[in-house]
Amino acid sequence: MSEQAVLEQPQVERVSAHRSHGGTQGVYRHSSVATGTDMTFSVFVPDFTPGAKLPVVYYLSGLTCTHANVTEKGGFRRACAELGLILVAPDTSPRGEGVPDDPAAAYDFGLGAGFYVDATEAPYAANYRMWTYVTEELPALIAANFPVDMMRQSIMGHSMGGHGALTIGLSFPQRFKAISAFSPIVAPSLVPWGHKAFSGYFGTDASAWRRHDAVALIEDGARVPGLLVDQGAADEFLETQLRPDLLAAACDSAGIDLELNLRAGYDHSYYFISTFMAAHLRWHAERLNRPSAGQA
Amino acid sequence: MSEQAVLEQPQVERVSAHRSHGGTQGVYRHSSVATGTDMTFSVFVPDFTPGAKLPVVYYLSGLTCTHANVTEKGGFRRACAELGLILVAPDTSPRGEGVPDDPAAAYDFGLGAGFYVDATEAPYAANYRMWTYVTEELPALIAANFPVDMMRQSIMGHSMGGHGALTIGLSFPQRFKAISAFSPIVAPSLVPWGHKAFSGYFGTDASAWRRHDAVALIEDGARVPGLLVDQGAADEFLETQLRPDLLAAACDSAGIDLELNLRAGYDHSYYFISTFMAAHLRWHAERLNRPSAGQA
Numbered sequence: 001m002s003e004q005a006v007l008e009q010p011q012v013e014r015v016s017a018h019r020s021h022g023g024t025q026g027v028y029r030h031s032s033v034a035t036g037t038d039m040t041f042s043v044f045v046p047d048f049t050p051g052a053k054l055p056v057v058y059y060l061s062g063l064t065c066t067h068a069n070v071t072e073k074g075g076f077r078r079a080c081a082e083l084g085l086i087l088v089a090p091d092t093s094p095r096g097e098g099v100p101d102d103p104a105a106a107y108d109f110g111l112g113a114g115f116y117v118d119a120t121e122a123p124y125a126a127n128y129r130m131w132t133y134v135t136e137e138l139p140a141l142i143a144a145n146f147p148v149d150m151m152r153q154s155i156m157g158h159s160m161g162g163h164g165a166l167t168i169g170l171s172f173p174q175r176f177k178a179i180s181a182f183s184p185i186v187a188p189s190l191v192p193w194g195h196k197a198f199s200g201y202f203g204t205d206a207s208a209w210r211r212h213d214a215v216a217l218i219e220d221g222a223r224v225p226g227l228l229v230d231q232g233a234a235d236e237f238l239e240t241q242l243r244p245d246l247l248a249a250a251c252d253s254a255g256i257d258l259e260l261n262l263r264a265g266y267d268h269s270y271y272f273i274s275t276f277m278a279a280h281l282r283w284h285a286e287r288l289n290r291p292s293a294g295q296a
Numbered sequence: 297m298s299e300q301a302v303l304e305q306p307q308v309e310r311v312s313a314h315r316s317h318g319g320t321q322g323v324y325r326h327s328s329v330a331t332g333t334d335m336t337f338s339v340f341v342p343d344f345t346p347g348a349k350l351p352v353v354y355y356l357s358g359l360t361c362t363h364a365n366v367t368e369k370g371g372f373r374r375a376c377a378e379l380g381l382i383l384v385a386p387d388t389s390p391r392g393e394g395v396p397d398d399p400a401a402a403y404d405f406g407l408g409a410g411f412y413v414d415a416t417e418a419p420y421a422a423n424y425r426m427w428t429y430v431t432e433e434l435p436a437l438i439a440a441n442f443p444v445d446m447m448r449q450s451i452m453g454h455s456m457g458g459h460g461a462l463t464i465g466l467s468f469p470q471r472f473k474a475i476s477a478f479s480p481i482v483a484p485s486l487v488p489w490g491h492k493a494f495s496g497y498f499g500t501d502a503s504a505w506r507r508h509d510a511v512a513l514i515e516d517g518a519r520v521p522g523l524l525v526d527q528g529a530a531d532e533f534l535e536t537q538l539r540p541d542l543l544a545a546a547c548d549s550a551g552i553d554l555e556l557n558l559r560a561g562y563d564h565s566y567y568f569i570s571t572f573m574a575a576h577l578r579w580h581a582e583r584l585n586r587p588s589a590g591q592a
């Protein structure tokens with residue numbers, strides 16, 4: 001999809017806006033070319049001096065979530081305001097009449113479970129194009145409508161959204177100055193959530209599976225300077241679905257500087273995420289605010 | 297209701313517990329003697345050294361809310377953990393089968409709208425006993441089940457819960473070391489929300505109305521050293537329902553040190569509350585940690 005195609009779309013519609021923590025928390029809706037549906041996302045913009053361009057952090061959410069979960073429970077606004085960061089939170093799948101769901105309406109496939117891929121299998125291929133949405137259409141919309149410095153983008157996410165942040169970040173190492181995750185799915189090819197999703201969205205195309213599996217991407221040569229991951233040690237999905245040990249091994253072999261914090265007592269919820277959100281945003285800000293090599 | 301009656305009740309049941317911000321966010325349920333229903337409340341307990349007793353802040357919520365709104369969106373945990381404060385958030389009314397609601401199921405009376413009073417009018421008098429619940433039964437339960445220092449209690453609330461915090465605080469000036477509110481209803485007798493509620497819960501008993509009206513309480517002689525109120529200037533209910541000017545005039549006449557912060561651009565939502573929550577909790581902690589006159 002060309003940038004021109006996006007710019008020909010009507011402007012985003014503002015659904016709501018609330019002043020909070022010295023900035024504005026907005027929710028927006030637009031007609032998506034990528035998914036063929038309306039899509040909703042939230043953006044927090046700290047107060048800024050006229051003409052300023054702020055760095056932007058994309059936050060990708062987990063299974064069952066919309067933009068609303070992190071927007072209400074994420075606890076990111078104070079830190080974003082202090083650090084001067086815009087935070088963008090998209091939805092986790094296309095939604096609406098005619099969008100196919102899991103045949104059994106399960107929580108881990110279909111609606112609320114787009115896995116940040118472009119599906120190739122029927123009936124999902126028409127709408128489930130979250131890779132294109134998050135990597136192309138959404139950034140173009142953000143660039144066109146918000147005071148962002150597109151040379152300073154970073155990405156983070158939780159669980160399925162941690163998978164999204166890692167795979168997108170590893171695929172665009174020049175674009176994203178920082179990549180972090182809370183309790184990410186690091187090797188979807190090897191765990192039940194990912195196996196079900198990739199079977200449904202890709203069928204048996206093994207190359208598509210590897211391109212959307214963070215551990216496989218690293219094994220296949222993807223490189224970034226570092227990654228930050230926080231993981232609750234009391235997370236019920238730790239051993240069956242998340243397997244941070246596999247990411248640690250891959251990073252170790254590849255020489256990627258992984259900071260993996262295992263947090264005793266913490267679970268998979270926003271009670272966990274909100275606890276360490278400010279630390280992640282500080283880590284992002286440090287990297288977003290470094291002069292890039294070309295500017296030295 | 298005697299303390300004995302409370303202690304004979306079964307212990308509170310823990311509904312959920314999540315580690316967050318170096319403490320534990322719990323939700324609890326119990327069979328209430330005061331309301332004749334099950335009641336649910338949340339408690340955040342920061343990590344503490346064995347044997348320690350922590351000060352406790354009660355947070356009373358507004359119309360339509362349960363414990364869940366502030367628990368999920370209030371943004372109080374980081375500050376409570378840093379300051380060593382327990383925060384207790386009760387529900388806003390009795391609920392359950394047989395509990396009478398507003399005849400038209402309106403949001404501003406009946407379920408979710410108990411107004412922190414003991415109703416005297418049928419059919420509400422049997423269950424709508426939120427004054428007794430919040431001032432007697434809940435503190436006894438908290439004292440029996442959590443590591444609290446009952447000599448160091450304070451109270452805060454939002455909107456209808458700001459009304460509750462002000463009226464309860466003004467009625468028990470020795471018990472509560474600090475009283476604050478976000479966008480409180482300060483003169484319920486004079487505004488539509490309060491007029492409807494008091495008509496329904498009390499009928500025409502004017503003395504009951506005055507005992508549950510913060511401005512009238514001050515006019516009738518209630519005194520506290522100070523009050524902290526934050527109010528959004530873009531709050532849609534400011535002029536019709538909240539009227540902080542009436543509280544300011546009453547405090548001025550009575551010599552009560554009211555810190556009233558009018559916040560430009562902020563509305564009535566948790567986006568506003570969470571912005572100033574940490575400042576309120578610091579204000580509470582300063583007063584909760586002062587040596588009391590008797591201990592000097």
